[in-house]
Amino acid sequence: MQIDEIYISLIVRHLKKEASENEKKKLFEWVYSHAEHEKIYYLLKDIWETSRYDQVAGEAMTASEWEKLALKAIETESGHYIRKQKSIRRLYRAVQIAAILILAIGFGFFLNRIMPHKQELVSINVPYGARTDIELPDGSKVWVNSGSRLTYPADFRGKEIDIRLDGEAYFDIVHNPKRRMNILTSSVTVQVLGTVFNIKSYDDEEIFEATLLKGLISIVGKIGNKVIEPVVLKPNEQARLTKGNTEISVGKIEPEKEKGGRAKPEDHRETLRKPSLHILKKIDTEPVTSWKDNKLIFKSERFNNLAKEMERWYNVKIEIQDEELKNARYTGSFDNETIEQAMKALSLSLPFSYTIEKNRIRVQKIN
């Protein structure tokens, strides 16, 4: 290939680093103008440079560079190793945690599946002679009377909450339209949205009483073996149910049955066989709910029933040995009186004698 003298000169001058900027520019215009020019230029440059290979390569300082490299290599290798070990350990830990989590979640699901209804329940037992008030998980307040037991779920999840009651309690339920509260008693169930009401339903008594102060409640369930129509209560109404569902309880609680009592045995029997639900309108709620304010108010109450209340109130046992005394009616209230003061007060309005012996009180007619 024939190359113009001028470019030969430029190539050599450039290789010797004697070329000016302008000359370089001119040279590279020529070099880049043709692939063959470029190739020749590079090949000649290569020969030119390699002719001094020994001298240039001698400056490579291979020995000292090797030492530098070895040091760096050890550094990075150990760094790699440590990082690797660390990441392996971290991965191992992550796998452990993940496994535990998966197991726990799986176990949780399993538990949920096999026992979907098993909830932790809280039970409040109030002994005779005591009263208490509690706050339910949703902020509702409940006063629980003597000798009562209230059982409710530890947390109020779900649309229905079942509260079991044996005894007497005064409920002030926070309104929540998203869920329904059921008060389960040994007889009927009271359905609540948000209201204030009192329920008296001792399992060992034949009477169920639901008294509404505010809002709305409905009573559903069975009386005896019959499913009743839901009964809706309005404020200041009281539902009174005579349970009388089993023969055993009939026999057992026979003496203190209906109001008619001994006077009308036929009537009495009929009532026993046919449990009934009465609704009393526009009642005075004070005697019903006064207990929560530590007052025992009674209006025209038969001594027999009052004695029952007093037994729980004072944690005593009262035995009335005369039928006539049992049916005597009292009106009044006890506040901070002791049982002695209370008995004395009662014996003043209606003459009877009584003996107090530890927790046992015997009431006898004065002859």
Added chain:
Amino acid sequence: MKRRHSRNSHYQNVLFEHLFNDLHAPLYFYALKFIDDKEVARDLVQDAFLNLLSKDREVFGIVNIKHYLFKSVRNNCINYLAHLHIENKFHEEEINRLKRELAFYDSHKALVEKELYMQIMDALHELPDHYRIPFELSRFENLKNKEIAEKLHIPVRSVETKIYRALVMLREKLSGILSVIGAIFYTACLFKPINNVIKHLIN
């Protein structure tokens, strides 16, 4: 198993040191083709070796390790030039020329082997004096063209032509050997004994 591995890694380390001793200078020389700074050139070669260390050496054949190292240095040079490009606009033209040259050596092998240098030296001695002397004065005595012209009592332009002719002749003499070397290029110079055999063959 562990023992075998450690023996193996020991073998790897010995091999690596061999590789380094044989290839460090050629790689450095190669890098200097494109990088003006000697320190930088050395660092770029270091990086290539470190890069090789971080790879699993067992997956490479010995032949490929050499190829890999040259490619690695080449890439390091390109990256360095790109980095220079960003830092300094002034040298843009020069940097672009170097990049272009680097691209050329992607498909062509550079004469970076000591053996090839020996060939060049041998070929140089066979050149007629009127080509050889200007070349040697220029290359080894570092004389300027003008100084050579004065010394040899010839025009400067004539000095340049003679040097150019010397280069072309050296290239032509080498190209005969280069085709043979091209075939064994990669295996050459890894182990001195083999290199000596090649040298004898060429001679």
